[in-house]
Amino acid sequence: MAVNMKQNQSIITYFIIKGISDVPELQAPIFTLVLLIYIIVFVGNMSLLLLVCLDSHLHTPMYFFLANLSIVDMTSSTVTLHKILLTFITGDNRVLYLACMVQLYMFGSLSGHGLFILTAMSYDRYVAICRPLNYTIIMNFKICVLLASFCCIFGFIQFIPFVWIVSKISCFSTNEIDHFICDLVPFMEIACSDITILKRLADIQGLIVYIIIPFIFTLISYIFIITTILKIRSRIGRRKAFYTCSSHLTVITLLYTTLTFQYLVPSNSLGSKKICSLFNTAIVPMLNPLIYSLKNKDVKTAFRRRIGKFKTDKFCCIITCNVIEMKEKNFTCCM
Numbered sequence: 001m002a003v004n005m006k007q008n009q010s011i012i013t014y015f016i017i018k019g020i021s022d023v024p025e026l027q028a029p030i031f032t033l034v035l036l037i038y039i040i041v042f043v044g045n046m047s048l049l050l051l052v053c054l055d056s057h058l059h060t061p062m063y064f065f066l067a068n069l070s071i072v073d074m075t076s077s078t079v080t081l082h083k084i085l086l087t088f089i090t091g092d093n094r095v096l097y098l099a100c101m102v103q104l105y106m107f108g109s110l111s112g113h114g115l116f117i118l119t120a121m122s123y124d125r126y127v128a129i130c131r132p133l134n135y136t137i138i139m140n141f142k143i144c145v146l147l148a149s150f151c152c153i154f155g156f157i158q159f160i161p162f163v164w165i166v167s168k169i170s171c172f173s174t175n176e177i178d179h180f181i182c183d184l185v186p187f188m189e190i191a192c193s194d195i196t197i198l199k200r201l202a203d204i205q206g207l208i209v210y211i212i213i214p215f216i217f218t219l220i221s222y223i224f225i226i227t228t229i230l231k232i233r234s235r236i237g238r239r240k241a242f243y244t245c246s247s248h249l250t251v252i253t254l255l256y257t258t259l260t261f262q263y264l265v266p267s268n269s270l271g272s273k274k275i276c277s278l279f280n281t282a283i284v285p286m287l288n289p290l291i292y293s294l295k296n297k298d299v300k301t302a303f304r305r306r307i308g309k310f311k312t313d314k315f316c317c318i319i320t321c322n323v324i325e326m327k328e329k330n331f332t333c334c335m
Helices: 024-054 061-090 097-130 132-138 141-157 160-167 184-190 196-231 235-264 270-294 297-327
Strands: 014-017 094-096
Touching (some): 024 061, 024 270, 024 297, 061 097, 061 141, 061 270, 094 097, 097 132, 097 141, 097 160, 097 196, 097 235, 160 184, 160 196, 184 196, 196 235, 235 270
Antiparallel strands (some): 014 094
């Protein structure tokens, strides 16, 4: 469907999102899979967030950043996956022009925000292992808030130029977006006006801001971390030191592997970019709480502690209710 237009904002009122697959037989399985993934993402990250907030033993810089990452993951998954679910329920795969621009901005900003949070967490692990005696002084509450604020503000500022340029595109060959979200690559695919500036900005900023700078900071942190760990004479001490950063290392390995395939491996297939986007927006947020829960002793201990406290409080409440019932016959326990 060709849509040739000079005044983009005045003529295009909506875009058509083609989704993950056009095969009708696959729509129900895809909906079920996406819904299951979204539930796991939301429940897993919300549980981890509540655990960090409620358990005082987890009120440390590492878990402060992890709580921020959980918020980013839940928000990012909601922004990107909701249209797939709504399309199946309503049968309407149209997205208003303004809503598409908002989704494009939120997706790009949250992707950068999450990546910067992981970079800040690598610095936290560096201080914890390489400067353990000064850890509480260096990573104080004020510094943690400043780092988290910088990650958030910079993440949302750096994507503004992309959205501004896309909103100024004066001609599209079609209003069908071959993707499950309003992403930058599909917009460049359907633009028929000059997008040289957009392509250069995407190549330069995408490569530098999303890969090179965060990767260099993370790599430098882990070079110092590994060097310090190798200097530890005790095998148990080395194992314990490596264990403290193993969860973070697993997460960033997954993320940078996907980013490498998405940005650095030459591919003309939009389908491969769809898969990479789906992995970053759904699978990685789903795996994050599982990795930090299964590989982290502190989180598992805190979880058991909260479950134990819940059972204790419930038992004490039942006992109290029974005692009150014995004294006051008209009182009914609600437990």
